Amino acid sequence: MRLSRFYVPTLKEDPAEAEVVSHRLLVRAGMIRKLTSGIYTFLPLGLRTLNKVAAIVRREMDRAGAQEIFMPSVQPADLWRETGRWDIYGKELLRFKDRHGRDYCLGPTHEEVVTDLVRGEVRSYRQLPVNLYQIQTKFRDEIRPRFGLMRGREFVMKDGYSFDRDEAGAEKSYRDMFEAYVRAFSRIGLGFRAVEADSGPIGGSFSHEFMVLAETGEDTIAVCENGSCGYAANLEKAEVVLPGETPGAPMVPEQAPKPEIVDTPGRHSVDEVCGFLGLDPRDLVKTLIFEADGLPVAALVRGDRELNEVKLRNLLGATDLALADEALVRSLTNAPVGFAGPVGLSGARIVADSELLLSGPVVCGANRADAHLKNVLLGRDAEIERFADLRTVTPQDPCPRCGRGLSFTRGIEVGHVFKLGRKYSEAMNASFLDEDGRERPMVMGCYGIGVSRIVAAAIEQNNDEHGPLFPPSIAAFEVALIGLAGKDRAVADKAEELYRVLSEAGVEVLFDDRDERPGVKFNDADLMGLPMQLILGAKGLAKGLVEAKDRRSGERVDLSLDDFVADFAAWRARVWESWGLESG
């Protein structure tokens, strides 16, 4: 491709709206343009990278035995009513009516559609397993889209669905997809990690997320420091294991002093109360009031800990969980927010973090304005329904598998595999006849890859002050050929020749044949992030050399023009290798 004819509007200045590096560079490099909040057009340069990511994903899905289909993005409400999700999915589901007044939505995911498809055709165990996928535009009406392609409302996703006759089959499908994902992300060339994850509102029993590792990632993941253990989990999911033997019930020493009210005027927060009473936050119990599916719940954690809402939601089996508003807190505790405690609290279920089984006398809210209670023994003074793992792990906690240390890193979720079980097949009656002639629901799995998000994640992980650094596997072009001709006919002719030779050799090359000053060409080439640059100038030509620059390392070598084809091939192989990739 000749740059003089390629539609790549690069920008010298940062767009005002872009906050994160990937957003900024995608816009500046002329890869995307915003149409409206959270919705972007892919320009030619950006689309080439998007398509390369999609092609790798497609190849690995096909290789793993999945078959590509293409489902509609507009879906009828009736299907969503069958699974009940029409009512529970919330405002993220963009709904609208057609001219007849019938309800539709724009598909945020396709469990209903694919299950409907399969139930119509598959009748016998002999037809199973089935594994179907598509690469398609999804729409989720995010509350607050942000970060460009990282969290858009409209985005490109590969979503796949497996249907098996039994758990064992579903297990195999899951493993096959897991392995296909590992291969796909390896070939894309980004540093990634598979972690255990919460399965979220899509439901199901077990899941892994694939995270591209990047400082700027929105998710925190806990990784075991012991390389051979291999434990890694999303912070939402990572388990807390208490050291040593944990008692089954809180200890209640005899003759311990009774609870006593202490005045804490205007002290709401843990810090304020501890500062005022001269306490360590570890000796305080935080009581957080939630509303779970409309019912009040009090959750207790140690003062210095973070409650993990995902864990709480799972423990309660709730679909809707949110911190209670002030009115509910007031009606339950007879006090403003900040003075809730488990002692004498009625009208709410009370659950506590397991760690509190180990605690001695603690301080907690007194359910009275401006007052706390001290000398509280949870086993004696409170009615706690259940102790469970409710808090978020910290880097000080041990690995739940091997007991060694954990370290935290950040990542961007680019893939997610779930076991769905029979949730959708039962709700939608997707069943088959087994060998014994019995009708049984299919066992499903669901597998997503955020294709457009990978483009952003690649930049978040790999960039420098001049622009993105794309791995050659997904770069829009492998090579930027820069001809520094000016009025020098010989240089211009030679550059043309190199362009022709490379193109004929099947190398994707973007040839900067513009009448621009060298600095402009260098800066644009860097900004587009193509992994290899070939720079031909008058001095080099005189010596029979063309300069080859590795965009990422900045390393420059001279290639012989006489032996260009072989020299280039060897250099190209080295660049691919430096990314840990095999050149195609």
Place this chain on the structure above:
RNA sequence: CGGGAUGUGGCUCAGUCUGGUAGAGCGCUGCGUUCGGGACGCAGAGACCGCGCGUUCAAAUCGCGCCAUCCCGACCA
């Protein structure tokens, strides 16, 4: 949805407080010089100042309403 901010040539912004002929840099067009890391000179084109209503002799500027975008939070494959 709560809190904060911003809307002025294609882009980045000044001008708004204190009402009085709409500005700069980049980009764009033409001519000339220049040509290995975002050149320079000269000449140009380009603006319903987000939209509406109001106040005023006069509104980019003041008031009210609306819309859009961004940031923080809640939420989230």
